[in-house]
Amino acid sequence: MLRLYLLRHAKSAWDDPGLDDHDRPLNARGRTAAALMGRHMAGLIACGDMDRPTVICSSARRARETWKRVARAGKLDWPVLEEPALYMAGTGSLVGILKALPTELSSVMLVGHNPGMQDLALLLAGSGPQAMRARLQRKLPTGSLLEIGFNLDRFARIAPSSGRLIRFDRPKGLMADTGLSTSCDD
Template identity: 45%
Template sequence: MKTLYLLRHAKSAWDDPALTDHERPLAPRGEDAAPRVGRTLRDMGAAPDRVLCSSARRARQTWALIAPELDHDAPVEVRDDLYDADATDLLDAIHAVPAAVEQLIVVGHNPSMERLAEALAGDGNAAALQELHAKYPTGAVAELRFDLESWDGIESGRGHLTRFHKPKKLPDPEPDDGPG
């Protein structure tokens, strides 16, 4: 059984026209949402064996804020080819993942994340499918399961969408009352 998490980077900032798109940082809203997404992934049982992350600054920052929430270290491949990747390119990268990897997280961009999730989800949780088809906002994560032994067998329509989470629907962190 393979589990794939398709994670769109958190909300980015457009404030500095001097920055290239690749160098845009997270907005405060994205900085707030990413750890909540991380806690949600942890609560979902995410314990990735590998992470493929776009080299864009906002994607790297998203992962940097999520990773500490997982209580699990995984090798991270920051890849330039995931920045401008379309859904087919993302699928090619997934196909190349070693079979020993059971859980994989891909951190990337739209529209490719949305298109890939929709293409792979053959069936699944009805509410999750409805949410997925409605919108794939920044910080959203899709969990897809495949009854396969190897990542190179993943094809359109073969995935089971178990969950789809959007940051706006995640719980806010518990208030810190301080010591004692």
């Protein structure tokens, strides 16, 4: 089974109007959310609920900072590739990136931007819990993590509606979850 994880970059700063969009950093809320998501991912891995994917990250500063904070907080030493084409990529470009992945990769995480990430998830996730899919239809908040599973042997074979939405974790939901821990007994 293939696993595709989509991580939307965390909340970015808008306080410098002269700064190029590509160079915008995370704001304080984004830095906090990214660290929280990293600890959450570490817990998922400890419980066997998440693979160790190859990370493909947008070259935008806010995406790179998101991944660095997630990885540091979760102690995630995963292979990372920076991909400039992920910056503000549309669905067609994102599908192209996935279809071009080496056949030996079975678990990948894209760290990128909306609306492309949300549109990609809506295109690929043909099944999954209805409430989760409806929430995704409304919004993919900054810092959110999605997981889509495919009963396929390589990413080159993905097609519209060929995946199942398995996970939709939002930083706000994790902050509200006072039971967040690495315990697998939940």
